[in-house]
Amino acid sequence: xxxxxxxxxxxxxxxxxxxxxxxxxxxxxxxxxxxxxxxxxxxxxxxxxxxxxxxxxxxxxxxxxxxxxxxxxxxxxxxxxxxxxxxxxxxxxxxxxxxxxxxxxxxxxxxxxxxxxxxxxxxxxxxxxxxxxxxxxxxxxxxxxxxxxxxxxxxxxxxxxxxxxxxxxxxxxxxxxxxxxxxxxxxxxxxxxxxxxxxxxxxxxxxxxxxxxxxxxxxxxxxxxxxxxxxxxxxxxxxxxxxxxxxxxxxxxxxxxxxxxxxxxxxxxxxxxxxxxxxxxxxxxxx
Amino acid sequence: xxxxxxxxxxxxxxxxxxxxxxxxxxxxxxxxxxxxxxxxxxxxxxxxxxxxxxxxxxxxxxxxxxxxxxxxxxxxxxxxxxxxxxxxxxxxxxxxxxxxxxxxxxxxxxxxxxxxxxxxxxxxxxxxxxxxxxxxxxxxxxxxxxxxxxxxxxxxxxxxxxxxxxxxxxxxxxxxxxxxxxxxxxxxxxxxxxxxxxxxxxxxxxxxxxxxxxxxxxxxxxxxxxxxxxxxxxxxxxxxxxxxxxxxxxxxxxxxxxxxxxxxxxxxxxxxxxxxxxxxxxxxxxxxxxxxxxxxxxxxxxxxxx
Numbered sequence: 058x059x060x061x062x063x064x065x066x067x068x069x070x071x072x073x074x075x076x077x078x079x080x081x082x083x084x085x086x087x088x089x090x091x092x093x094x095x096x097x098x099x100x101x102x103x104x105x106x107x108x109x110x111x112x113x114x115x116x117x118x119x120x121x122x123x124x125x126x127x128x129x130x131x132x133x134x135x136x137x138x139x140x141x142x143x144x145x146x147x148x149x150x151x152x153x154x155x156x157x158x159x160x161x162x163x164x165x166x167x168x169x170x171x172x173x174x175x176x177x178x179x180x181x182x183x184x185x186x187x188x189x190x191x192x193x194x195x196x197x198x199x200x201x202x203x204x205x206x207x208x209x210x211x212x213x214x215x216x217x218x219x220x221x222x223x224x225x226x227x228x229x230x231x232x233x234x235x236x237x238x239x240x241x242x243x244x245x246x247x248x249x250x251x252x253x254x255x256x257x258x259x260x261x262x263x264x265x266x267x268x269x270x271x272x273x274x275x276x277x278x279x280x281x282x283x284x285x286x287x288x289x290x291x292x293x294x295x296x297x298x299x300x301x302x303x304x305x306x307x308x309x310x311x312x313x314x315x316x317x318x319x320x321x322x323x324x325x326x327x328x329x330x331x332x333x334x335x336x337x338x339x340x341x342x343x344x
Numbered sequence: 345x346x347x348x349x350x351x352x353x354x355x356x357x358x359x360x361x362x363x364x365x366x367x368x369x370x371x372x373x374x375x376x377x378x379x380x381x382x383x384x385x386x387x388x389x390x391x392x393x394x395x396x397x398x399x400x401x402x403x404x405x406x407x408x409x410x411x412x413x414x415x416x417x418x419x420x421x422x423x424x425x426x427x428x429x430x431x432x433x434x435x436x437x438x439x440x441x442x443x444x445x446x447x448x449x450x451x452x453x454x455x456x457x458x459x460x461x462x463x464x465x466x467x468x469x470x471x472x473x474x475x476x477x478x479x480x481x482x483x484x485x486x487x488x489x490x491x492x493x494x495x496x497x498x499x500x501x502x503x504x505x506x507x508x509x510x511x512x513x514x515x516x517x518x519x520x521x522x523x524x525x526x527x528x529x530x531x532x533x534x535x536x537x538x539x540x541x542x543x544x545x546x547x548x549x550x551x552x553x554x555x556x557x558x559x560x561x562x563x564x565x566x567x568x569x570x571x572x573x574x575x576x577x578x579x580x581x582x583x584x585x586x587x588x589x590x591x592x593x594x595x596x597x598x599x600x601x602x603x604x605x606x607x608x609x610x611x612x613x614x615x616x617x618x619x620x621x622x623x624x625x626x627x628x629x630x631x632x633x634x635x636x637x638x639x640x641x642x643x644x645x646x647x648x649x650x
Contacts, residue, residue: 090428092378092435138621145628148376148427152565153624155378159562159617166610269610273558277439280432288428315447322436329425329433 061189062306068195070282070302071202072264075257076275077282077294078209079250085226085289086246087143089150093134093158094254094279095272096165101127101258102267103165110177119176120201120259127258128251130161135247140240166269173266194263201260205253206295213291218245226289274318278305281321285328300324350475352591354547357482360583361540362560363567364493364576365533370565371573371634372497373529374509375423376431379438380564383411383534385445385556387541392458392551393451400464400546407542408535415534419527438558445553457552461545482543489536494576496532503637505529506574559613566616569623572630581631589615 076094083091104126108119134157142149181193213219224232225242233239261271282301286293301321308320362384369375387407394403422433445452452458465477496502504525507515516522545551563586571582593612596603603611623630 084428090431092431138625141625145624148374149624149628151376151428151431152569153621155562155565156617156620156624159620160614163610163614163617167607167614170606277432277436280436284429284432313447316443318443319440322440325433325436326421329429330421 059307059310060187062309063303064189064191065195066303066306067299068198068302069264069306070299071199072257072260073275073278073282073302074202074295074298075205075253075260076279077286077298078206078291079253079257080279080283081286081289081291081294082222082246083250084283085291086222087139087150087243089139089147089154090280090288091250092151092154092276093161095274095276096158096161097127097130097251097254098258098261098272098275099165099267099269100130100161100272101255102262102271103169103258104255105259105262106169106174106176106267110174113177116176116178116259120256123259124252124255127255128248131247131251131254132244135243140243162269162273169269171269173268175266176262178263197263198260201256205256209249209253209291212249218242222246277318277325278302278321281325284325347475350479352587353479354475354482355591356584356587357479357486358540358544358547359563359567359587360486360580361489361543362537362564363571363579363583364489365536365540366564367568367571367574367576367579368493368496368505368536369529369533371568371575371579372502372509373505373526374427375526375530376427377434377530377533378431378558378561379418379434379436379441380537381556381558381560382434382438382441383415383537384541384544384560385441385553386414387411387538388545388551388556389445389452389458389541390538391542392461392545395462395546400462404464404539404542408538411538411541412531412535415537416527416531419530423526423530424523435558438561442553442556445556452553455553457550458545459550461549461551463546463549478547482547485539485543489539490576490580493532493536497574497576501525501528509574559616562613562616562620566620566623568630569620569628570631572633574634575630575632578630578632578634585631586616586619 076098079097080091080094083089101123105116105119105123108114108122109116114122138153138157139150142153178194183190183192184196185191211219213223221232221237221242222245224235224237225239229239232242258272261267261275265271278301279298282298283294285297285300286295301324304324305317305320308317312319362380365383366377366380369377387410390407390410391400391403394406397403398406418434418437422430425433446454448454449456463478464481468477504515504520507518507520508522508525512522544555548555567579567583567586569582570586571578571580590612593608593615596608596611
């Protein structure tokens with residue numbers, strides 16, 4: 058039982074890792090907490106659903122469409138809202154991101170209603186291994202996320218774009234002096250983040266039913282993971298996501314499952330009180 | 345038609361109370377609270393559960409006090425945090441409140457909600473018409489809270505809060521206890537949200553968890569942004585115009601027949617989101633900008649003048 062929960066927790070953690078990474082990258086490069094992560098994930102799930110169920114594409118192609126759709130939505134939100142408010146500080150930006158979140162969530166609700174939907178995928182028997190049940194979906198999630206994480210890590214570490222993003226995150230003025238175009242970097246950041254959130258939406262849709270609140274349900278775990286890792290630290294976000302995933306699933310052993318979400322909230326609160334910079338250290342969270 | 349206008353007026357009163365509270369916390373003190381709905385829900389449930397036992401006035405006071413106490417507690421824990429973190433902590437608090445209400449059925453009756461909440465002056469209402477009495481009650485309550493908060497905004501406390509919002513470091517260098525002032529702002533705001541929740545419960549006489557979604561928080565932000573951050577008069581204008589707009593969109597259904605109920609509510613909520621962003625971009629100072637208060641208006645005339 059405990060081993061099964063631990064395994065489920067790792068998969069949930071991997072699922073949260075992508076949006077947590079997206080949140081932390083936006084925070085690092087653009088300096089605000091994007092409260093629209095959840096709704097962008099929802100948009101990804103619906104985009105993939107349309108491609109998969111209505112257009113009959115295989116899930117792989119649907120995932121690509123989801124990634125492109127959310128990347129486009131991210132660019133649009135940046136162009137129409139975030140860029141115009143950039144000079145007004147992070148409080149304004151995070152309130153605006155809440156507004157963007159409402160818009161995206163309700164665009165999805167407008168077109169698809171409140172009904173639950175699922176992808177058109179063949180049901181398959183779970184594999185048993187050492188007494189642990191492993192679903193096909195869980196394997197898909199784990200492999201996809203692992204590949205994404207390696208790619209994002211390589212992108213941030215080794216490519217000129219990654220270097221430029223880290224430079225802007227570190228010191229935007231200095232990066233500008235060295236000829237790094239902040240505006241271009243911001244746009245490319247949204248493309249990357251949108252792709253991650255789109256994929257996360259597809260994986261979330263494999264894990265549970267797709268409805269307009271699918272992303273909102275992950276909102277607090279995502280933030281908990283990113284804060285646990287230290288907002289702005291990509292590696293930390295992934296580690297934080299695994300910890301949150303395992304903690305949420307394992308909590309079923311001690312508290313009623315209805316209160317699973319409280320775990321993430323308690324982690325955030327405890328962490329901010331006792332170790333405000335996250336487990337992996339980041340810029341100060343306290344004033 | 346009259347009955348419909350009365351309904352809107354009462355809804356405006358509730359929205360304005362919530363907005364006034366957020367305007368104190370966010371507008372004047374600069375503290376983001378994404379858990380507004382949690383405090384409103386606490387007030388509503390406290391009022392619903394206590395009114396049959398102790399009567400409406402003690403119940404309403406208890407609703408405000410409980411909400412204020414929890415607000416102060418949350419602030420004690422988290423108000424030192426940088427705004428991004430405060431935002432997520434308060435959002436999480438709102439969700440926790442919702443979970444508790446949903447799952448602690450022995451107290452809150454879970455998803456079924458609490459029916460038959462007695463209204464204040466219900467016996468008076470029977471003789472002259474319930475809503476007529478209730479709107480006087482709601483407007484009276486709004487007037488009292490408005491005057492209290494407006495007085496607070498003009499008091500040294502309000503000035504200190506705005507000083508903190510504009511520059512916390514300077515304010516603390518001038519000897520103000522920034523931490524304590526922020527906790528107080530949060531507590532007072534929490535109290536007003538609790539009272540707003542109680543009014544909501546009395547008006548509907550039935551509450552359930554589905555009434556307390558994060559949308560309530562979004563309305564409050566919209567009202568504050570529309571009215572003008574920090575301006576209480578603006579807040580009333582903002583809350584009024586938003587409710588008018590929201591109620592107006594109800595009639596869209598008659599104009600555009602293809603839209604169903606879910607789509608209509610999605611449209612309204614999406615408009616709120618778009619409205620928040622647009623107003624932040626196009627009219628950040630709001631409809632009624634916060635009055636610029638100069639030192640000369642505040643200081644005693646001893647200075648000798650110009």
